[in-house]
Amino acid sequence: MTDVDALERILRSAEDIPPERAAEIAARLEKTPIQEVVRLVERSTATRAAVVLRLLSRRRSIAVFDALDAAHQADLIDALGDRAVYEFFAELDPDDRVSLLDELPAEIAGRLLRTLDGSEREITGVVLGYPKGSIGRRMSPEVPHLYEDMSVDETMDKLRRVADDVETIYTLPIISRDRTLVGVISLRELFTAEGSAGVAELMAEPVFASAHDEAEETARWFLPLDILAMPIVDDSGRLVGILTFDDAVDIVEDADSEDTARSGAHEPLQQPYLSTPLLRVVRSRIVWLLVLAVSALLTVQVLDTFEDTLAAAVVLSLFIPLLTGTGGNTGNQAATTVTRALALGDVRPRDVLSVAWREVRVGMLLGALLGTIGLGLASLVYGLDIGIVIGSTLFLVCTMSATVGGVMPIIAKKVGADPAVFSNPFISTLSDATGLIVYFLIAKTVLGL
Known part of the structure; x- marks a missing residue:
């Protein structure tokens, strides 16, 4: 029996775990690979999963919560308690927050939104503003604003300042001063270029999508291109966000799961079977x-x-x-x-x-x-x-x-x-x-x- 299987058996009586046993389980969870902890949570009921998340360290509990499907996250809301929920919600990326909000009653969704600070509420609102099923609803609005008249050194300096606050720095949209998308550049190209060179000389023609385009269709033509990310623009061609490869994979997997379920004459569960x-x-x-x-x-x-x-x-x-x-x-x-x-x-x-x-x-x-x-x-x-x-x-x-x-x-x-x-x-x-x-x-x- 693996350590995860042993933990799963212990958690079947999660409501009755004494404090001294909880400390032992917490220590074992910290030593367990995070992918195995995610699997443990996915196989558990909401009550047991909440126990696991409470016993984990803050960093690991946030990482595990982030790895769950939005429907599963929604099931955990009642079991976790307000403080933990607010903390987890604040740490999610804006597109993941919106996926979770779509699974929740309007009253709870509104309460969660009000717990965010002004800037996080604003960027989450950008994603919420697009229709369900559109690629704008699945993009990340956290993208650095890099202008075509900047030099390589200026661009690298800005990336160092904002790297922790943006979705990705490996594929970078380049915009004009009015935020119109004009090109893309990779971090590799910036890293190997002369510092005095202009970004406009190095950027390539962008592959992009409109925020109102259908999400599944966009993700399917994007994936075969083998690029890490793609800019998303509004109807006027202004940059509003970015779609990363992993988010596109999630969109296609969700669509395929839905098609498979309906072809078999049932609705998709949208979360792991044993935790449903x-x-x-x-x-x-x-x-x-x-x-x-x-x-x-x-x-x-x-x-x-x-x-x-x-x-x-x-x-x-x-x-x-x-x-x-x-x-x-x-x-x-x-x-x-x-x-x-x-x-x-x-x-x-x-x-x-x-x-x-x-x-x-x-x-x-x-x-x-x-x-x-x-x-x-x-x-x-x-x-x-x-x-x-x-x-x-x-x-x-x-x-x-x-x-x-x-x-x-x-x-x-x-x-x-x-x-x-x-x-x-x-x-x-x-x-x-x-x-x-x-x-x-x-x-x-x-x-x-």
């Missing part, structure tokens, strides 16, 4: 289950409509799981592929016809392969007529499901919905119902029922 309250786990799943249960009634209605057909050829019922499963899987494959392509920018909403035509051909090829196998196997066991029904249905179901699965995420994107919401759960239900209709219509035609 039980009722929140239930809430993340129940709405989707109700929606899918209601939509599954379509399949029941189809079966009821073709009850006489089933009674006349009972063997048809044996193939229902095969056909519905194949249709659902085919649609899900197409939807997942296109959803991912939309997220990466490989596919745009205006490409809907190209995607539809491509998936029609993919579905036909898949259907031809599976249909041929189904025709052969079913004919050997149940006769040629049943083989033709199964083979034809597999061909049409694959073609239809692939097309629908490819198009629906694009339609969702076009109407402003989350493509993942329109993916696997709904496509499976749609494929079940329509696939059964196709199946029974072919059976009635071929078998003369």
